[in-house]
Amino acid sequence: MDVTLWGTRGSLATPGAATARYGGNTSCVGVIGRDGTVLVLDAGTGIRGFGMTIDTSVRRVDILLTHLHMDHIQGLGFFAPLFRADLEVHIWGPVSSHISLRERLMRYLSPPLFPVSLRELPCMITLHEVPCGEVAIGEFRVSSTLVCHPGPTVGYRITDAQGSVLTYLPDHEPALGSSVFPSLPLAWTSGGTLAAGADLLIHDSQFSAAEYPAHIGWGHSSFKDALAFAELSQVKHLVPFHHDPSHTDVDIDRLMHEAMAESRPSCRVTTALEGATFRI
Amino acid sequence: MTSAKSIQIILARQLANCVATPMLLVDDQNALIYYNEPAEAIFNQRFDETGEMPAAEWTSRFTAVDDDRNPIPPNDRPMGRVLAGGTPVSQSMWMRVSGGDWRHLHVTAFPLVGEKGQLFGAMSIFWAI
Numbered sequence: 001m002d003v004t005l006w007g008t009r010g011s012l013a014t015p016g017a018a019t020a021r022y023g024g025n026t027s028c029v030g031v032i033g034r035d036g037t038v039l040v041l042d043a044g045t046g047i048r049g050f051g052m053t054i055d056t057s058v059r060r061v062d063i064l065l066t067h068l069h070m071d072h073i074q075g076l077g078f079f080a081p082l083f084r085a086d087l088e089v090h091i092w093g094p095v096s097s098h099i100s101l102r103e104r105l106m107r108y109l110s111p112p113l114f115p116v117s118l119r120e121l122p123c124m125i126t127l128h129e130v131p132c133g134e135v136a137i138g139e140f141r142v143s144s145t146l147v148c149h150p151g152p153t154v155g156y157r158i159t160d161a162q163g164s165v166l167t168y169l170p171d172h173e174p175a176l177g178s179s180v181f182p183s184l185p186l187a188w189t190s191g192g193t194l195a196a197g198a199d200l201l202i203h204d205s206q207f208s209a210a211e212y213p214a215h216i217g218w219g220h221s222s223f224k225d226a227l228a229f230a231e232l233s234q235v236k237h238l239v240p241f242h243h244d245p246s247h248t249d250v251d252i253d254r255l256m257h258e259a260m261a262e263s264r265p266s267c268r269v270t271t272a273l274e275g276a277t278f279r280i
Numbered sequence: 281m282t283s284a285k286s287i288q289i290i291l292a293r294q295l296a297n298c299v300a301t302p303m304l305l306v307d308d309q310n311a312l313i314y315y316n317e318p319a320e321a322i323f324n325q326r327f328d329e330t331g332e333m334p335a336a337e338w339t340s341r342f343t344a345v346d347d348d349r350n351p352i353p354p355n356d357r358p359m360g361r362v363l364a365g366g367t368p369v370s371q372s373m374w375m376r377v378s379g380g381d382w383r384h385l386h387v388t389a390f391p392l393v394g395e396k397g398q399l400f401g402a403m404s405i406f407w408a409i
Contacts, residue, residue: 097395146287152395177294185282188293193284 001140001160002279003200004030007046008272010171010206010220010242011071018248023274025049026071027170027242029202033160037138040079041156041168041202042066046274047075054081062137064144065093066170067153068104076105077114085122090137092144094152095129102127130154148173148190149219157194164280167191167198167235170242175225176217182232195233199280202272203229205240208255209262223259230267237280238265241272282313282332288392288400289313302406306359308399310335322385322406324377345374358389362402366391372409384409 007025015024026044030053033039038054040047040063054061061081066072081087093101102118105127109118118125128135131154134143139161144154147169155169174190175181186192195201206220221229223240230238243252256271270276285293289305293314296303302319306312312333320326323341330338339354346352354360358369368390376382389404 095395146395148287148291177291177298179297184293187282187284188290190287190290 001034001158001164001166002032002277003166003202004032004050004277005046005202005239005241005272005274006030006050007042007044007075008241008243008274009044009071010204010244012245013045013071013074014245018250019243021249021273022243022252022271025274026074027066028075029168031140031158031166033139035139035161037140038062039064039137039140039142039158042072042170043074043076043079044071045075045078048078048080051078051080051082056084059086060088060090060138062090062092064142064156064168065091066155066168067094067149067151068108069151069171070108072170073105073108077109077116082121082123082125085124087123088126089123090126090128092128092130092142094146094154095131096152100127101129143194145191145194147194148176150217153219155191155194157198165198165200166280167195167201167203167233169195169201169203171219172204172229173217173219173221173225174229175212175221176219181225182228186232189229189232191229192233195229195235198233198235200237200239200278201230201233201235202239202241204242205271206242206244209259211244223255224263227259227263227265227269230269231263231265235267237268237270237278239270239272239278243272285313286394286400288394292392292401292403296403304359304404304406305401306335306363306403307401308363310339310359310363310402312338313401319406322375322377322383324380341377342375343378347372347374349374358387358404359402362389362391362404363399366393366399 007028025046027042028046029041030050031039130144141159158166204221205226209224212222296316305314344352370388386407392400
């Protein structure tokens, strides 16, 4: 599968010269299977660019939302394929105990926040609430579980026909409540089973280790904890993701350098850069 | 190797780790999957030593009687009642582990229910009377 990072920023789109290299668009990752299956992981502002690359010959697109915070859905209304009547669009998102996924999405995709209502979109939309066990989407097998982040939030594990695994945990705080992380086995760690042995792990790394103590419970990880989680999960390649809006490109370089020097992870690490593509 | 835990169970354990109240956590089959450090005094053993235990094993370690000294079988104790009925239970009882002293405790147990109504297990807290 080919995995392209269309938006790497967390919380708020952050355009400008200081963030031009790692990118200012919020979370969106495009996944293209060998058979042409198209998955969109989250619908942050990065989805707009991805939508422009999807050929009109594509008949189905699956959008996998980890949660419904604005930085993960704000681009949805600007995803051009939604305006194609011949396109089947499946939107997968976390279940809530009281309000359906459709109702929660419509809070954004309806006036006054957005001029077009979800029901007015010309494409053929089907909504699916997750977690719902393992599902087959084209050549992929996709599983999800709830993870540690405020509000219903899932992570995804995507396995292709060759057995390659991509794990996507863009907003994740596995260290919450742990005095020393990681202190527990993988089975007792949020997101652990999703990430176990993954070929590529895209994981939250919003804060520096120094910033994290002031943000405990916000649902995000430090670079250091992202590296520790990757080690615990024995992933092959970690992509630290969901950069804090206040971090410039220079800051991210420095924070990554410091965390790598301290942690010395055994897996490969490539900080998420908007536009980067990984083939696994 | 323990099986993968749901986020509800993981967070319940994290909570138990952060409080001074004895807490005990079971899965939906009443297997004991965690008890915190304050609860180790009740068990008379550290969790690191016992690890997870099936229902029959951990419930047999305790003798429990009500305030009138009538024996309380495992299924009638708070955790068993919570898992069977799906509602919180609170009761006082006398408990002891084999060879230990009797402790007069008030036990409150409640179910851990997911977004779709699925029962993940139960948690109980112990107060010395």
